[in-house]
Amino acid sequence: MNDQDLITTMRESFTDVQSATPVERIVSRSKAIRARRRIPGAVAVVAVVAAAGVAVALVPGGSARPAPVATHTTAYVVSHVTRALDAMPASTIVATQRVPVRGPIMDTWTDYGGRARHESFTRAGQPISDSGISFSSSPTGVTRIISVNYQNKTWSRSVQPYANGTPAPTPAWTCRNVGTGDIVGNPHEMAAQLHTALSCGDLKVVGSGKIDGVPAVKLSGHFSNNDAALTYWVKSTTYLPFRFTAANGTSVVRINLQWLPPTAANLAKLNVPIPAGFTQVPPPGN
Numbered sequence: 001m002n003d004q005d006l007i008t009t010m011r012e013s014f015t016d017v018q019s020a021t022p023v024e025r026i027v028s029r030s031k032a033i034r035a036r037r038r039i040p041g042a043v044a045v046v047a048v049v050a051a052a053g054v055a056v057a058l059v060p061g062g063s064a065r066p067a068p069v070a071t072h073t074t075a076y077v078v079s080h081v082t083r084a085l086d087a088m089p090a091s092t093i094v095a096t097q098r099v100p101v102r103g104p105i106m107d108t109w110t111d112y113g114g115r116a117r118h119e120s121f122t123r124a125g126q127p128i129s130d131s132g133i134s135f136s137s138s139p140t141g142v143t144r145i146i147s148v149n150y151q152n153k154t155w156s157r158s159v160q161p162y163a164n165g166t167p168a169p170t171p172a173w174t175c176r177n178v179g180t181g182d183i184v185g186n187p188h189e190m191a192a193q194l195h196t197a198l199s200c201g202d203l204k205v206v207g208s209g210k211i212d213g214v215p216a217v218k219l220s221g222h223f224s225n226n227d228a229a230l231t232y233w234v235k236s237t238t239y240l241p242f243r244f245t246a247a248n249g250t251s252v253v254r255i256n257l258q259w260l261p262p263t264a265a266n267l268a269k270l271n272v273p274i275p276a277g278f279t280q281v282p283p284p285g286n
Contacts, residue, residue, distance in 0.1 A: 074205045077217055077234065078198040084239040085191035093260040094185040095269070101252045104128055109269045110185055111262070117270050126150075132272035145283070146272045155274050158283035175200040181228030181246035183255055190241070194232075200224045208236065211243060 090112050098106040105123065110116045114135040120128040130148040135141070141161060148155040173179075173196035184190045197203045203221040210216065211233050219232040228248040232241050244255045260266045 072205050072208070072217060074203065074219070075198060077205050077219065077239070078194055078203065080239040081234055081241065082191035082195045085187040085194075085241075088187040088259055089261075091262040092187060093262055093266050093269070094187070095258040095260050095266075096183065096185065097256045099254045099256070101250075108185075109266075111267070111270055115270045117272060130272050132270065146274075147283070148272060148274065148278065150275075153275075153278050154281045155278050156281050156283040175202075175224040177225060178202065179223035179230075180226050181230070181248055181251075181253070183241075183244045183257065187259060197221075197223060203230070203232070214242065216242070 092112070094110045096108050098108070103123075104120045107119045107121075108116065115132065116134075117130070117132045119130045122128060127150045129150060132144075132146045134144045136144075143158075143160055145158045146155070147157075173193050175196070178196045178200060179193055179202075184193050194203070200223075202223050203219045205217060206220045207218045208216065209218075214233075215236040216233045217236050219234065220230065222228060222230055228246045231243075231245045233243040234241050240257075240259060242257050244257065246253050246255075
C-alpha cells in the first residue's frame, strides 16, 4: 500500500466526518512512527486523542514542583514542560480528544508500537466511524487497517505490504517548520517543538488559574510559520500539557490531552471492536 492508497482508505473510512487534521497529516504522522522505531534513541509515538477520564494520567516520577506563579517566566515554564515530557516512558499511550466548534468530535489513541485508532462521534455522542491502523516493519513492511462505518453498519479489513520502504526521519524543528495549528502527540517531539518555539519567541506565559478545576499555567502565541493563535494549558503540578487550542479566523479547535501508562485497560483503547450484526465489505478502493 503506497501513501496515496492509505490516504484514500482513511479518507473514505471517515466519509462525512469533518476534522481539523487532514488525513494526509494523520498518515504522515503514522509514517513517522515507523521511521523513529529504526532510529536508536528515538521515541515513536505520534498524534494523537482520548475521551476525558478514560484512565488516570501518567505522572513522571521526580517531576520538579513549580515555583510560585508570580515567579514564572516563559523560559522557566517551557524548560520544566520539556523536562516533564522528556521524562515520559517510551511506552506512554498518547490520547487526545478533538472538539471543534462545529461538527463531529474525534478521539484518538496512539502507542509506541505503531498503532493508532481514530473514533468519531456526533455532538450528541452517537458513533459515526472507527478506524485502526497498525504498521509492522518485520520481516517486510505491512499495513493493517480496520474500519467500521456506523452509519452504513459495515466494516472492512485490509492487510497489505507497505510499498514505499522506510520513510525518512522527520527533520529537526526550526523556526521555519516549528509547528502548525495542531499538536504533536509524541511527548519527546513535543518537548523539542516547544523548546524551539521558545527560542523563536513564539510562545509566552500569559497567566495562570484553574481550568475545569485543574491548576494551570497558560502559554499563548503563534508558531513562526503559522498564523493560528495557539494556547497551551500546562498543569502547574506536573508541567504536562493537558489542553491545546488553535484559532484561525472562524476555525477553532480544542484538543484535550492525556498521557497514559500502558495498562491493559488503556491498551484496549487501541482495538477497534466490530459491532454484532455489521456486514463485512471490501476495503475502500478494492
